[in-house]
Amino acid sequence: GAVVSQHPSRVICKSGTSVKIECRSLDFQATTMFWYRQFPKQSLMLMATSNEGSKATYEQGVEKDKFLINHASLTLSTLTVTSAHPEDSSFYICSAKETYRNTGELFFGEGSRLTVL
């Protein structure tokens, strides 16, 4: 089946630094990927839709200059948390939709737990 790999799985950084999280579709092409944020015991909140070759679409209330998304190829999207602060600590998960199969199914990455000190 389709596999989405997310890296790193855990990252600890100092306040003020930037962190990049990668999301790769390993065996399929994904024109569209999604980035979510999940707080403990809460649901997945969509942050933005990543579009290959064009700008990401951000959800209301998500700062696009804070959460930079780049989708430079059909298999890779990156989320960069810029000037991270402790309140950015969270579980970030990506998902991808297979471009050439219209099943509707989303495949999720393993998630990245960010801790900002």
Added chain:
Amino acid sequence: GENVEQHPSTLSVQEGDSAVIKCTYSDSASNYFPWYKQELGKRPQLIIDIRSNVGEKKDQRIAVTLNKTAKHFSLHITETQPEDSAVYFCAARGGSARQLTFGSGTQLTVLP
């Protein structure tokens, strides 16, 4: 946009009993309704999905029902086992939307 509500937030059942989780959605154009299982600290895994042209779908111990008129859909797990313990999320995707809107999740605990 779409709004998905999920109940209950927590559910405890005895091993072997059935569990039912219910969701309602707001967008009558929604046409795809997946259910995900998420274990602690892990990625959500699709367990079953249903489309708006079908009223019920079953896969072994798991079934999903959809009532388009009432705009609600339910997950049914029969003969529950301890390994079914996890958080379950419903979701809906409507019309021209590409993204899924998730419910708030249900923490299912199956007691041995």
